[in-house]
Amino acid sequence: MLSRSKILGHGYFLPSKILKNEDLLAFVDTSDEWIFTRTGIKQRHIVLKDELTSDLAVMASKNALKSANLKSEDIDCIILATTTPDETFPSTATKVQTQLGMKNIPAFDIQAVCSGFIYSLQIADSLIKCNKAKKILIIGAETLSKIVDWSDRRTCVLFGDGAGAIILGQSDGKSGVLSTKLFSDGSWHDSLFSDGGPSKNQTVGKIRMNGQDIFKQAVNKLSEATLEALSECNLNIDDINWFIPHQANQRIISSTAKKLGINDQKTISTVRLHANTSAASIPLALSTSIENNTIKNNDVLALCAIGGGLTWGSCILKL
Numbered sequence: 218m219l220s221r222s223k224i225l226g227h228g229y230f231l232p233s234k235i236l237k238n239e240d241l242l243a244f245v246d247t248s249d250e251w252i253f254t255r256t257g258i259k260q261r262h263i264v265l266k267d268e269l270t271s272d273l274a275v276m277a278s279k280n281a282l283k284s285a286n287l288k289s290e291d292i293d294c295i296i297l298a299t300t301t302p303d304e305t306f307p308s309t310a311t312k313v314q315t316q317l318g319m320k321n322i323p324a325f326d327i328q329a330v331c332s333g334f335i336y337s338l339q340i341a342d343s344l345i346k347c348n349k350a351k352k353i354l355i356i357g358a359e360t361l362s363k364i365v366d367w368s369d370r371r372t373c374v375l376f377g378d379g380a381g382a383i384i385l386g387q388s389d390g391k392s393g394v395l396s397t398k399l400f401s402d403g404s405w406h407d408s409l410f411s412d413g414g415p416s417k418n419q420t421v422g423k424i425r426m427n428g429q430d431i432f433k434q435a436v437n438k439l440s441e442a443t444l445e446a447l448s449e450c451n452l453n454i455d456d457i458n459w460f461i462p463h464q465a466n467q468r469i470i471s472s473t474a475k476k477l478g479i480n481d482q483k484t485i486s487t488v489r490l491h492a493n494t495s496a497a498s499i500p501l502a503l504s505t506s507i508e509n510n511t512i513k514n515n516d517v518l519a520l521c522a523i524g525g526g527l528t529w530g531s532c533i534l535k536l
């Protein structure tokens with residue numbers, strides 16, 4: 218059994234269309250002031266009608282391959298986390314596989330809503346440790362604008378579209394994934410769900426949410442999961458160089474960091490520009506922060522996410 222997996226490359230892609238809070242006023246009864254003070258969001262990227270989750274995923278993956286200096290044929294597994302697959306089946310991962318020219322390797326989707334990237338990371342880390350794969354492409358990609366109810370101002374202002382990807386490979390040294398923790402509790406179903414599904418009513422459905430339930434659960438569960446992941450690898454809060462929580466809402470991000478005793482200077486926040494991109498939010502925040510030189514090699518990162526289910530989880534890694 219190998220000791221560890223590590224990030225070999227990263228990439229992201231955002232659709233070119235930007236919807237600012239001010240632009241929403243044309244069709245939503247809201248204000249920039251309400252959205253910004255409650256959520257920290259100023260804008261979100263939105264796909265065009267014919268832009269698909271797979272299109273965003275392919276672009277992010279190509280950027281990740283380039284950053285890792287790898288070719289399509291070097292990848293031996295694809296895991297794609299999404300809540301907005303192109304189709305009910307087959308998996309969006311298999312569409313991405315074909316578009317990237319990859320053949321005869323496993324490719325599958327993970328559905329854990331906003332925690333999907335952390336779930337994928339634990340699965341990929343385990344596959345690498347067990348020597349079932351050597352270089353895994355992990356993608357978080359979403360077109361949430363397509364399942365938002367644009368007549369529901371309590372939810373439609375919160376979400377955006379985008380994709381982030383990493384390549385996880387073998388590590389011989391001390392850097393890499395140090396610990397991962399995953400959790401779920403299905404009794405919270407009614408707090409955050411889609412009111413459609415193939416088996417339930419043969420529709421895709423729209424996002425339904427009890428915002429206050431989610432807010433309270435998020436702060437507690439994200440902080441507890443981060444502490445558990447730290448404990449598993451015998452590290453402390455002070456060892457963290459960068460805290461990268463799920464980018465749902467600035468108040469959740471700040472409250473969680475405060476509860477953990479992590480200061481704002483060590484907390485990555487991209488929610489202002491991207492809004493909540495569900496499974497794409499952590500890889501987007503990670504990739505943009507490495508690209509702009511905020512996060513550097515050998516930094517210790519604490520990632521955590523929570524989403525519908527509820528599902529939640531955390532990961533400590535050394536870049």
Ligand SMILES: CC(C)(COP(=O)(O)OP(=O)(O)OC[C@H]1O[C@@H](n2cnc3c(N)ncnc32)[C@H](O)[C@@H]1OP(=O)(O)O)[C@@H](O)C(=O)NCCC(=O)NCCS
Nearest residue numbers: 247248251255331370371374428429431432465466523524
């Ligand atoms: C969604 C959230 C910002 C709402 O904030 P809140 O303070 O709980 O607001 P409430 O839902 O209690 O609504 C307060 C008022 O604002 C109004 N309101 C809701 N959305 C609004 C909007 N976009 N613009 C203007 N007013 C709005 C409500 O109608 C309500 O008005 P009323 O008192 O006259 O009925 C907050 O609950 C939250 O951040 N929750 C977490 C959501 C999240 O991040 N989910 C994803 C996790 S993966």
